[in-house]
Amino acid sequence: MLRRALLAAPALALAGPVRAQDAWPGTRPVKVIYPGAPGSPADVYIRLMCEHFSRAFGVPFVLENRPGGSGAIGSVAVANAAPDGFTLLFTPNSFQVVAPQVIRNVGFDPVRAFTPIANIYRYGMLLITANKVPISSTAEFVAWAKAQPGPLNMASVGIGSVGHLLVDRFRRRAGIEVVHIPYRQNAMLSIVTGECDFIIDNIGSSGQLMRDGKVKPLALTGQERSPLFPHLPLLSEVGYPGFNEEVWFGLFAPTGTPRGIVEKLNAETNKWLALPDTQRRFQQGAHTGVPGTPEDLARFWAADRAHWAQVVQETGITVEN
Numbered sequence: 533m534l535r536r537a538l539l540a541a542p543a544l545a546l547a548g549p550v551r552a553q554d555a556w557p558g559t560r561p562v563k564v565i566y567p568g569a570p571g572s573p574a575d576v577y578i579r580l581m582c583e584h585f586s587r588a589f590g591v592p593f594v595l596e597n598r599p600g601g602s603g604a605i606g607s608v609a610v611a612n613a614a615p616d617g618f619t620l621l622f623t624p625n626s627f628q629v630v631a632p633q634v635i636r637n638v639g640f641d642p643v644r645a646f647t648p649i650a651n652i653y654r655y656g657m658l659l660i661t662a663n664k665v666p667i668s669s670t671a672e673f674v675a676w677a678k679a680q681p682g683p684l685n686m687a688s689v690g691i692g693s694v695g696h697l698l699v700d701r702f703r704r705r706a707g708i709e710v711v712h713i714p715y716r717q718n719a720m721l722s723i724v725t726g727e728c729d730f731i732i733d734n735i736g737s738s739g740q741l742m743r744d745g746k747v748k749p750l751a752l753t754g755q756e757r758s759p760l761f762p763h764l765p766l767l768s769e770v771g772y773p774g775f776n777e778e779v780w781f782g783l784f785a786p787t788g789t790p791r792g793i794v795e796k797l798n799a800e801t802n803k804w805l806a807l808p809d810t811q812r813r814f815q816q817g818a819h820t821g822v823p824g825t826p827e828d829l830a831r832f833w834a835a836d837r838a839h840w841a842q843v844v845q846e847t848g849i850t851v852e853n
Contacts, residue, residue, distance in 0.1 A: 651781075
């Protein structure tokens with residue numbers, strides 16, 4: 533924690549004559565809590581965003597990782613924090629939307645606990661098979677799966693995860709039999725080694741494996757093709773309409789945070805999203821920045837909750853906490 537705060541100090545030095553009390557209601561560090569483990573692309577983006585905020589507001593913004601409980605540990609910490617602008621939540625919809633609908637007694641009500649500040653970025657999920665699977669398209673994969681004498685092995689990052697829900701939904705629509713094998717770490721390795729037959733995983737973390745030819749990408753969820761991999765069709769383009777799901781990340785504050793603080797953070801988030809370096813990093817990760825207002829995020833958040841409620845109902849997947 534201390535090291536991260538010190539790393540933010542050079543950024544503050546570049547802030548010039550900005551007075552912290554004019555830009556922010558105090559001088560103590562602002563905690564940006566991410567309810568996931570260190571080392572993800574989100575970590576990189578949060579650090580860069582914190583550097584931008586530190587320069588803009590004249591106080592240190594510091595990343596704090598609080599993983600565990602499918603996002604509940606970090607989310608509850610922010611939900612219980614004072615709504616004074618000094619504790620924020622940077623979280624994906626897998627924690628903010630999906631987990632509260634899948635996990636019984638997850639420990640927080642996101643709608644009541646948080647106020648939206650800004651959407652940050654989004655990406656699709658990718659249907660991927662192991663190289664041992666002798667196919668080259670989604671149609672061929674489904675036909676091959678139906679011809680097998682037993683169920684396929686399907687990998688995911690955990691029971692009730694986005695990947696688990698999407699694969700279960702896909703196998704129901706496709707009429708294929710699978711055995712779900714959840715992994716706590718590196719589920720993609722099971723596809724590379726051929727231990728499992730297929731997975732639906734995020735396009736960002738799978739990109740390099742695709743480029744290296746270690747896995748076979750077939751189709752993408754979402755409403756538009758990836759600019760980085762434009763040859764990959766959407767599932768809706770290959771006979772599976774309605775697979776519009778995307779993973780997205782947003783910035784939130786505890787309910788009751790003053791509107792002025794929310795507006796300041798939203799404005800600076802949009803400035804950061806527009807920076808060439810930010811856009812370059814998003815492009816490299818097959819991610820898409822999502823500028824907009826707090827109201828834009830509120831509407832998008834509500835629509836996403838309704839969509840995932842339908843997915844959870846269709847699959848019937850729930851997890852006891």
